[in-house]
Amino acid sequence: MVTRRQILLGGLATAGAAGGVLAANGAAAAQAYREGFAAAELKSQTKVAKQKSSFNGSHQAGIEQRAQAHANFIGLEIGSKITKDDMLRWMVLLTDDITRLCNGEPVLADPEPDLMIGAANLTVTVGFGPALFKKLGLESKVPEGFAELPGFKIDQLRDEFTGGDVLIQLGADDLLILSHATRALLRDSEPFGTVRWQQAGFTNAVGSNPEGKTQRNLMGQVDGTDNPEFGSKNFANQVWITGGPAWAIGGTQLALRRIQMNLPTWDMLGRNDKEEVIGRHLDTGAPLGQKNEFDPINFDAKKENGLQVIPPFAHIRRAAAKRPGEQFFRRPFNYQVVGAKPGELDSGLLWTAYAADLTKQYLPVQQRLADFDLLNKWTTPIGSAVFAIARGFEPGQVLAEELFS
Amino acid sequence: MRRSALISLALVPALLAPIAPAAVAAPAQVVVADAWVKASSFSDHTGGMTGVFMKITNKTKRAITLLTGTSSIAGMVETHQVVDGVMSKTARGIKLMPGKTVTLEPGGLHVMLMGLKKPILAGTKVDLTLKFAGANPLVIKPMLAKTAAAGEETYDPGMSH
């Protein structure tokens, strides 16, 4: 099928290829048109693979940008003999790999280079867990507010999704490209550590949702509305570290929580009940009592019967900042894997908080929700890990060099 | 536009700069791309050995031969081949035909670093200057050492060349 847009693109390409419309004769013009059309069509068919995300700069990629269609979070544990010098060599390898992969190129010595047909917006984000700083005697380089999380009474954490010395977070809009990039990074990480866990997440495919539209999670909720806007001062204040050890200035801190959803019991709720659990409408994502997703939340509004429009138990009431600074950036991915029993699906969120200081910004909110949030009835944290994310790197710089030299 | 926004395709060559072929004095006679060194149990100790791999292009209109090289990390540099899984020194270097690219890869032609003065581990940077018949010496940008399973050949420590 040929769309009007493709015809337009074809026409433009022809004009370019023929250096104007002054083709020598009619047959040549027709041929030039066909070639231009085919080139434009091919370009349009491979446009997802051809997209690249910028990956150099003061911040690492994969945070202040739309969640890609697919993500892999990988937690590694370093070998018992690994030194700071070894870590630096690992970072040299990762830096080279990231540079090539995010350009849509195979890594050096890629055994299957033909698989790397583009970047598909690939991003790679690298961070370090609290245990790593202890193992390598780097306690003086721990950013302020970064520490192992306390246990919460809602937690049912499993070892296979918890902890880790090094995080490699990958996102891409093509699963095959993501898988190939993941394998490349893991192959080059082998001399330094072992994979403790690997967690795969997803959102909608590119082209399924309008650009910039907030994603839905597997409970059907619009999830990610009340987030700082990309490129805003607000975002920078909430997310990027501005002081302390140099390697982390421009970096951030990540709390990654694997939160299982009990969808069979959630499905049984009526639509009104579901909306009250969160405090937002399911269709628009608007706060209860409002029309549009980004309308301000009125926590004081009362119904005629005197009850609060947004109930006391509602997730957004409990989660909203009670004191200045209790805010952070969420960039969740859905997960779904075949469960232990036949016919059972294990569904949930790879829930993320990115904050300049997890202790100040995230911990009080998490504590409040652990104490009381009706949503807990259908959700269970089964994995948990925190990582300090290094600042970004410029061309020629090595990722996290200041931490390990 | 926010800094994390998509970059335009026009920026790509600039981003590729750090991994582009090594710069040589103009006019380039030989161009090397994607050079790397294999890190393995044969290279992780002083006195060890390992292979160097790359794409190497003859930019001139006459034949050039890669003969040998020098590296601060190796006592000896040779050109090698692998035939039927057995590695040996090539009789007359590695021939580069005019305008053609030769790929040095595991299981095939390679440059051998021998008598290592320091261990080569994954992530180690290695310098190398290539020496030719028919072209000026070429200093390659420091190469990365990587572990790689491909073309696993036997490096017999007692082999004779």
Ligand code: HEM
């Ligand atoms: C499976 C678990 C969870 C689900 C399904 C979920 C879902 C939601 C939904 C649908 C919203 C409303 C839309 C939005 O603003 O994004 C929301 C808001 C929010 N959630 Fe969650 N959430 C979960 C876990 C958590 C956790 C563990 C925390 C923090 C520790 C958290 C903190 C927040 C915050 C801060 C807001 C914004 C509140 C405001 O408007 O001020 N959520 N969540």
Ligand SMILES: [Cu+2]
């Ligand atoms: Cu050899």
